[in-house]
Amino acid sequence: MTQMYDPASVSNSAPHTLSEDDVQGVDHLREAYSRLREELGRVIVGQRDVIELLAVCLFARGHSLLMGVPGLAKTLLVSKLAETMSLRFSRIQFTPDLMPMDITGTDILQDTGDGRRTFEFVHGPVFANVVLADEINRAPPKTQAAMLEAMQEGRVTAVGKTFTLDAPFLVLATQNPVEQEGTYPLPEAQLDRFMFLIELDYPSSEQEEIDIARSTTGDALPTLDHLMDAAEIIRHQDLVRRIPVPDHIYTYAARLVRRTRPNHPDAPEWLKPLVAWGAGPRAVQNLILGAKARAALNGSYMVRLEDVEEVAAPVLTHRVITTFAAQAEGLDAKSVVRRLVEEADTDR
Structure with missing residues (x-):
């Protein structure tokens, strides 16, 4: 079986780094996000x-x-x-x-x-x-x-x-x-x-x-x-696009998505009878974009593997179509995605 993620098998070249202005922008976004959670917490209970x-x-x-x-x-x-x-x-x-x-x-x-x-x-x-x-x-x-x-x-x-x-x-x-x-x-x-x-x-x-x-x-x-206002949000959206992503993160995201496809050689054997249709290329794009935004919101100047793992379920769950066999076993797309991510952690 093809391994999910092997750091030795991918490029470790460092991505570009943020400029000084962008670093300050990430710090500002982290502070704004912290205030956002506090403000919403005044009317929304839980749901963090x-x-x-x-x-x-x-x-x-x-x-x-x-x-x-x-x-x-x-x-x-x-x-x-x-x-x-x-x-x-x-x-x-x-x-x-x-x-x-x-x-x-x-x-x-x-x-x-x-x-x-x-x-x-x-x-x-x-x-x-x-x-x-x-x-x-x-x-x-x-x-x-x-x-x-x-x-x-x-x-x-x-x-x-x-x-x-x-x-x-x-x-x-x-x-x-x-x-x-x-x-x-x-x-x-x-x-x-x-x-x-x-x-x-x-x-x-x-x-x-x-x-x-x-x-x-x-x-x-x-x-x-x-x-903040609309103009400031747009500036932060532009900043998120500039968050650096190491090469091995791109590889991790692509391999994770490809393993959701039952007809792909990298798909694990247990998945093939459970999934009728896997995620497409847009899922890889959204994994990377979601990881970039999460990294910036949490004050990180570079995307980490944990950022991809945290957005994997919301990105992939509605893109993985399970079979009747999976439903008969009480398995849904979310449980399939969770197992794929757990296997990725084991393979690292």
């Missing part, structure tokens, strides 16, 4: 891992799927993230009768005031910096496609015209894992456009449940401080 993944996604210029049962404060978390970042927030409730123009906007006939009438384009809710696409799988594919064009291209097409969306632009789409009746599941090709699948779980302790009840049944929630 989720907050980190949302921040990674924002500064890596990605988009995420949020998976969790109702009542886990997904909308509150996303809206407060936008508030602390001084970004315009918009929420779209996806329903079976939602049309593409309800997302993008459309031409409206308006009076000009001098007795004439003209068509004026009225922007839809997608024209925001942070868009919460609530229960995206409840809308038909045509409407989903309008949202996905905005995610991929950073623009929308409506009534024959193209409109560019303002940066930064972050889409967070939710899905309810409990009720699937009457839904339109996203095809694998569209799922691949999401950088992360972020799973929200129930509160981890009884005390967290009590704290949630105390904070939400009293006075109005506090107004959070504005930590």
